[in-house]
Amino acid sequence: MIIEDQRDVVEMLxxxxxxxxxxxxxxxxxxxxxxxxxxxxxxxxDCILIDINLTDGCGLELLRDSRVRSxxxxxxxxxxxxxxxxxxxxxxGADDYVMKPFSVKELRARVHRLHEARLAxxxxxxxxxxxxxxxxxxxxxxxxxxxxASQALTALExxxxxxxxASIGEDCPKSSIxxxxxxxxxxxxxxxxxxxxxxxxxxxxxxxTASGKAIKTIRGVGYRLSDVQ
Numbered sequence: 185m186i187i188e189d190q191r192d193v194v195e196m197l198x199x200x201x202x203x204x205x206x207x208x209x210x211x212x213x214x215x216x217x218x219x220x221x222x223x224x225x226x227x228x229x230d231c232i233l234i235d236i237n238l239t240d241g242c243g244l245e246l247l248r249d250s251r252v253r254s255x256x257x258x259x260x261x262x263x264x265x266x267x268x269x270x271x272x273x274x275x276x277g278a279d280d281y282v283m284k285p286f287s288v289k290e291l292r293a294r295v296h297r298l299h300e301a302r303l304a305x306x307x308x309x310x311x312x313x314x315x316x317x318x319x320x321x322x323x324x325x326x327x328x329x330x331x332x333a334s335q336a337l338t339a340l341e342x343x344x345x346x347x348x349x350a351s352i353g354e355d356c357p358k359s360s361i362x363x364x365x366x367x368x369x370x371x372x373x374x375x376x377x378x379x380x381x382x383x384x385x386x387x388x389x390x391x392x393t394a395s396g397k398a399i400k401t402i403r404g405v406g407y408r409l410s411d412v413q
Contacts, residue, residue: 186210190235231298
């Protein structure tokens with residue numbers, strides 16, 4: 185997500201980003217950015233670029249708000265500044281800081297580096313056994329068990345469950361599931377994740393009706409694994 189009020193800067197980024205795997209969205213005002221930061225949409229993005237000097241607000245305030253809600257990588261962009269202003273941004277929570285004019289190629293490399301580091305930090309815990317609702321899941325055996333009955337899992341179903349369980353109680357974006365379970369970038373036109381989530385819900389429900397409701401749909405974001413009532 186690019187938060188920048190200079191249209192020419194946004195267009196320069198779009199024209200020169202040169203990586204078709206990435207989707208660049210943009211917001212032009214601090215007011216729009218504030219709504220975005222306080223919505224579920226934030227979890228669907230991998231990085232935010234924020235201009236420090238927006239026409240209707242301060243980028244550092246947006247940085248503070250974002251950092252309270254997420255560990256998403258944030259790169260601050262400034263047309264003017266010195267070592268002190270860079271230090272201020274880093275102390276507030278910025279992961280990186282670039283000055284205009286900048287190299288889009290270099291900025292893209294920095295964004296990818298930050299994103300890869302975040303993925304490494306948040307990689308699913310490789311715990312082969314855990315519980316979803318009342319159902320015992322053993323990923324090493326690719327099996328789910330409850331009350332003496334079992335359901336077999338495919339390797340992909342097992343990876344999806346591990347990704348969901350690693351962020352239990354929190355929103356899990358489809359983009360994260362795609363990268364960590366399908367090993368590819370998320371494409372909104374691809375319904376593979378939705379199909380497998382429905383299969384997993386069905387398998388859980390066959391073992392225990394209540395546990396079939398443990399995987400919640402979070403509209404516009406992805407899914408959340410929750411405790412059953």
